[in-house]
Amino acid sequence: MRLLQTEITPFINNSLYLDFRDQPFLASLNNEQASFHKHPELQLTFILEGFGKRIIGNEVAPFEPGDMVFIGSNVPHIWLSDPVFYEEGSNLRSKVITVYINPKIFQQMFDFVSEFDAIREMIKQASKGINIYGETRNVIAEKLIALSSKTGFERVLELLQIMNIISISGEKNLIINKDVEEPVSHSDRLLEVINFIKFNLHEQITLEQVAEVACMTVPSFCRFFKNKTKKTFLQYLVDQRMAHACKLLIEMDKPISEVASLCGYNSNSHFCKVFRERIGQSPYQYKCSIAKCADQC
Secondary structure: OOOEEOOOHHHHOOOEEEEEEEEOOOOOOOOOOOOOEEOOOEEEEEEEEOOEEEEEOOEEEEEOOOOEEEEOOOOOEEEEEOHHHHOOOOOOOEEEEEEEEOHHHOHHHHHHOHHHHHHHHHHHHHHHOEEEOHHHHHHHHHHHHHHOOOOHHHHHHHHHHHHHHHHHOOOEEEOOOOOOOOOOOOOHHHHHHHHHHHOOOOOOOOHHHHHHHOOOOHHHHHHHHHHHHOOOHHHHHHHHHHHHHHHHHHHOOOOHHHHHHHOOOOOHHHHHHHHHHHHOOOHHHHHHHHHHHHHHO
């Protein structure tokens, strides 16, 4: 599935836009079909009617009425209606409310006013997608519906209230949880290790190699790495390989064997075994589930 880079603000000629769609199947705002895309605008999406699969980053999950997601700038995403929505004679409808926010309009305020610290942190978290549920979702849903009737300053104020509710609520979780974020507090030594892993995923990477990159003995490195990342080196390495595999399967049309090789696995069967254990599907099933939905668009 090809990833499209787009931008919402020039298309709608507005830095803050609420879009209500009522259509047979979900489609992208500036496209008659659904497309796997990303844009600099923040996005809050609430599903009123419809069901299918959504892809946020490299995470595939079902969606149904009530699904609410907040995603940050340039996070790849798509909502794919179930194939039944495309069948001839289908009376099913898809209804969704989406708010697009150009982050530049609030940037200075968020950066320099301490009262917005929680919202600023929430926007950072949105780089992994935020799933919102429970009573928080119900409160925001009502505000989203009311938002359509507001204009000017009232609309901006209501939006800030929505973002504040998300930021302080405990009824949310990150969608993309396979990758370990690279905290700014990481030492230069650990950053060198992380970059070494990132740029050598297609190679066989040993514990001795990364310990040498960190200029440490193996036992010292293991303690250091676990303390900083809360994972063993092997757990982190496998997570990175699987995240890379999902990205390749989503964005590129490559044979499973080639994906395995690009992720550092000489054995196709071992790659498939690890992938199934981590992702819950075989690489082939994962690839087909995405392709099948995309082909319906």
